[in-house]
Amino acid sequence: MTPAAYVQLDLEAVRHNLSQVKRYAPNNKIMAVIKANAYGHGITRVARALDQADGLAVARVDEGVRLRKAGFNQSITVLQGFVCIDELQLMLQHQLDAVIHTSQQIDILQQQTGSASSLSVWLKMDTGMNRLGFKGHDFNAAYNQLLHCTIVKQPINLITHFANADDLLDDKTRRQIDVFNHAIQGYPGQRSIANSAGIIGWPNVISDWVRPGLMLYGCSPFAGKTGAHFGLKPVMSLHSRLIAVKNVAAGETVGYSGTWECPVDTRLGVISIGYGDGYHRHTRCGAPVLVNDLRVPLIGRVSMDMITVDLNSQPTAKPGDPVTLWGNQLPVEEIALHADTIPYTLLCGITQRVQIVER
């Protein structure tokens, strides 16, 4: 029996994609980004597949603690750092490395009298993203303050983040690199700049650590391209099955609000997947769905538990037949375009009720 909605994870593909990162950035160490439950793939199983990475990165302290409790002992960087003393204590207890991006964090560090050099830090520069980090002279001032925090391990590492690296024609990225390099001249710490788009699109960036996320999961950070284009293999495929097949006459409408009117007599397939599983509600009619490994178009609105497709091209399709929503033969990047979103949100959006099958 084909199970209801399930995700198949190819953890060999994670290893393969990591080796591709090494090919793109041969002179860098790799901090593998596994925030948000490893982009929806499951943080511990992905961390296990990434044993060849030099370190791991998560967004929040609780994600790092979870990894430590599961027994991972490589370096783990918390990209948002801590926001209060309690969180700092947790980071120290679990040996998590902190990104320092705001003066309140430095105030907290200055009050600490705990064991010397116990916290590894990445000082974050805001080079134009205007999200986290210090700008201009504030960056250098923060650096000097950290030099005098006894709890901080020296040297202080240096980090920034690209805003537009997925647009190869935007010279903002070049300016971000220049601003960063200029500000950190002479500082002895390790440097980290590039995310996936930076790694693939801006290969001449000089740094010590890269921070790939999306590409580890086999996706392209560039719109209009798929991971395969860059030698990457998709890790996640989303599957379900047909649960009903029926004939609907020309002129009848399908689904909520009757947004689809059948232009011809239509053999309609109902598939057990919906936004309650993470299949995006805004996926448009015409989006491809694989039924028996062949493409058919989505018609009608996506509902919570079901979608409907046009099976006129498959006169023998029947309930129980296998369906792929994205995966090997159907890149999630392509589905993201049909849903006016990016592959990140589709991968992250898989919900609890979807069964996970590793292979």
Ligand SMILES: *Cc1c(COP(=O)(O)O)cnc(C)c1O
């Ligand atoms: C999420 C994140 C990354 C990884 O980005 P991808 O586009 O998924 O490669 C790298 N650095 C920081 C600071 C991030 O927040």
